[in-house]
Amino acid sequence: MSTERLFTFKNPWFGAAIGIAGAMVVLSLVAGFVILPYATTNAPFAGLWDAICSAAGVPRVTSDSPTPKPPVVTSNVVMNSQMFGAPDARSVGRGATLAMQCAICHGSNRQGQVDTPNLEGQPAAAIYKQLRDFKAGARTNVIMGPFAVKLGEQDMLDLAAYYSYLPRQPGSHPDPVAIAPQIVAPGAPMRNVPACSSCHGINDAKLGAPWLDGQSAVYIKAQLQAFATGTRRNDISEQMRNIARQMTGSEIDEAARYYASRP
Ligand code: HEC
């Protein structure tokens, strides 16, 4: 048996093996950090170091990186039932003056404006919250938005006091014997849709939930579709979005027609 030591550079085989292994490491580094990054991206690198950084996973900032999207605005309105006590006369009076600019669309003698909601007799909390949301951009509408932007905090409280003080207008196509469709009452418990009246009702109403009775079917349908598709997203905790997403197209139609037929 040979007494010659294996692991010494005097052994030509050992030297060659180390040399080959070293060459393979260098080759794979060049392939992984230089050749592949150049081959797999169409964004040109500023230099060799840039390519190496990119292969190592350092995020790259290039001129054609997509610009970040603006954040989605959601409602920041915080309300409690104490905020909307009995309206005081001065607030109602100021609200009446401010409301003159709104009457062209929201006045009680508006004709055929089916896309515009009735405001008379709406709970103050509902008016106030919607105005705040329009102003902040949490609810968007090209017609209504510009009017809300100009309003100050006290203006919105006064307008809410004024409209909630007015008596509710009768619906334009009342049908006092209309029977609530399934989706309105009892709702669809298997799909987590409670009865609408548990939040929009006369005896039971969620703070900030608007009246639906007597609104036009076109308006109600448009809002339900907007909640379902997420184009309207100002409902706190997605309460309405979760409901509208569970409704079928014909259930939306039925609910809209039913509420429009309410006296
Ligand atoms: C040029 C017509 C126009 C004018 C003027 C106008 N609005 Fe509106 N308003 C609309 C439309 C249209 C909508 C429904 C928007 C939508 O579909 O999301 C609306 C919605 C609203 C809502 C939401 C109601 C709800 O039930 O959700 C409130 C509150 C409101 N307007 C208050 C006002 C006030 C207060 C003024 C005056 C400062 C005003 N609007 C002026 C057209 C108008």
Ligand code: HEC
């Ligand atoms: C868990 C409570 C709750 C239930 C149940 C509920 N809603 Fe609502 N709904 C709300 C609230 C709160 C709002 C106001 C959202 C906001 O802040 O903009 C609203 C808003 C709406 C609006 C928009 C009204 C407007 O003038 O802006 C429509 C239309 C509507 N709901 C229809 C329905 C229908 C139809 C049902 C039954 C299938 C229903 N909702 C069940 C809480 C509820």
